Amino acid sequence: MKTPPSLQALIEEGVIDEVLRPLKSGKEAAVYVVRAGNEVRCAKVFKDMGHRSFQKRVQYQEGRKSRGSRETRAVASGSRYGRKQQEDEWKNAEVDALFQLRAAGVRVPEPYSFLHGVLVMELITDANDFAAPRLAEVELTPEKAREFHAILVREVVRMLCCGLIHGDLSAYNVLVGPEGPVVIDFPQVVSAAGNNAARTMLLRDVNNLTATLGRWAPELLDTWYGEEMWAIFEAGQLQPDTPLTGEFTFDEHTVDLDGVRDAIEDARQVALIRQQGREAQDDED
Template sequence: MKTPHALQALIDDGVIDEVVRPLKSGKEAAVYVVRGGGEVRCAKVYKDMAQRSFQQRVQYQEGRKVRGSREARAIGKASRYGRKQQEDAWKHTEVDALYRLREAGVRVPEPHGFHHGVLVMEMVTDADGLAAPRLGEYAPTPEQARAFHAVLVRQVTRMLCCGLIHGDLSPYNVLVDADGPVLIDFPQVVSAAGNNAARTMLLRDVNNLTAYLGRWAPELLDTWYGEELWALFEAGALQPDTALTGSFAHDEHAADVGSVREAIEEARQEALIRQQGREAAAAEGR
């Protein structure tokens, strides 16, 4: 195939040897299968700001650190330099998160460097060595659904212990390799301690996964792992291997539990509707 312009510099520098094929293209980036150093890897090329459609970015960026005061002022003024700095920070956030999470034992692709604005990382494959499917394209058995859910809740737990929340976790940001679920796509990762919407995003992440896997294991829909995780985190009692129950005692005096349950159910129904829409769109495209 014709080498994309963004990847030619990596070939010129010897980072990769060739571009094999496109793998996927999303709202934030295009991912290519590449070959380098005798291994097949992925190269994530971020799209220009004008091409991207990701909304409510300000909400995700709250609590993120900026390298210096000049950069912070420029970003605040939304100058041309500030927008460039904001773009660079957006890309580096994913790179930094991958290295940090990989070191903490979270199941994420292994990063292999960030070159000329392109993230090179491990190619996640299935048992046959092919590109791993997304969880949203996978129809698990009830036993697999329960096992996947347990693995994913543990990964979310370890992320939270690192002070991070995915912020956009869904069945389409999870790959299923030979050993189970792998989390992907982290440019919008959220600071658990520095973002006012952190709790809401954590609950949404967990509920999205629960709603999907609950289609095969309905008992999962009666669990409250997101609320349990946040309560432990707030109390400073959460550890990477903390035993979780999925139970949560709501404070009847401090909150309207009926409204809480209704809001969570709405989030789950919304996740199911989005999933069904994607499946319908995919079916029409076949």
Template sequence: MKAPDGLQPLIDDGVIDQVMRPLKSGKEASVYVVRSGDDVRCAKVYKDLGQRSFQQRVQYQEGRKVRGSRDARAIAKASKYGRKQQETAWKNTEVEALYQLRDAGVRVPKPHGYHHGVLVMELVVDADGHSAPRLGEVELSPGQARGFHRFLVRQVVKMLCVGLIHGDLSEYNVLVAPDGPVIIDLPQVVSAAGNNAARTMLLRDVNNLTASLGRWAPELLDTWYGEEMWALYEAGRLRPDSELTGVFAHDDSNIDLDAVRHAINDAREEALIRQQGREAAASAD
């Protein structure tokens, strides 16, 4: 296919040799399958500032470090320069997170560089070499669901141990490769120590995974891994290999257990609705 404008500079510089096909397009970015020498990879082209909304990102950006006091002041004032720097920081966040998480042993796509505002990274494929499906697109046995849940909870723990929370983790940004789940889409990654909503986002991430995989293994819906790992994190006792049980003693005076369970069920229902919507759209095509 003809190279999109955003990828032509990478061809000119020899970073990639060919744009093979589009992979997906979302509100934040478009992803293409590209060839680089003998390797097939993917390239993530972020949408322009005018096509995206900063209003939805305010909560995610709290606690992020900004290079230089001038940039920080400009971003706070929402000046033209500040918005440009905010846009740059938003893109850089995913790149930096990928390298940091790979070093921490988290299963995310291997990054292959950031060129002209484009992230080049591993193309996650299935056993036949095709683009890997999302977690919400595969049928699982109860044993597979329990295994995936165990693996993904461990990835969340590893992320938290380096001070990061995905912030938008669900069955839609987990791919299923032959060696297991791969976590993708990290531009909204949250600082665990610097964001006041960190705990809420962590619990939402874990609850989303639990609700999705609980369709195949309902006993997962009675676990509390998010609360357990956050309590260990706050106490300074969370380690990448910490043994978790999924059991957590709630302080009934400070938490509405029914509300928490309803939130998990709501996430599960939302996941089912979205899946039905995708199936309906695919049938229409």
């Protein structure tokens, strides 16, 4: 295929050798399948700020550190330079998170390089070496749904032990490879200690997974892994291998349990709506 201008510099500098085909395109980035030597990888090209909304990012960026005091003041002022710094921080947050999480043993694609706004990383494939499907695109047995749920809950724990929360985790940000689920897409990654909405985002991430996998294993809908792991985290006792039961004792005077269950069902409905929207966008592309 014709090389996109955004990837030409990587070919000229020898980072990749060839662009094979587009993989997917969304509001945040476009992803291409590329060749680097004898390996097939993927290249994520982040779209510029003109194609994306900053309003949604405010709560995600709370707790992220700017490069220096000048950058912090510029972001706060909303100047052109500040918006550019905000854009750079947005991109760097995903890159930094991938390297950190990969080193911690979290199931994420291996990152190789980040140059000219392009992240080159491992291409997750299925058993036939085709691009792996998203969790939202596969049918599961109850046994496999329970297995995937246990794996993903453990990955959320490992991320939390790194001080990070995905922030937008759902069946659309999980790929299913031969060895199980792999978590992708981290531009909304949240600081667990520095963001006031961290707990809410963690519970939403876990509820999204539970709502999806609960379609095949309904007993999962009566588990409370998010609440349990956050309570242990707040107590300073969470470790990557901390045993979890999925049970949690709520203060029934202050917590609406039916409301929590309704929130899980709402998450499932939102996931279905998002799927329809993405399928429509794919048809347009």
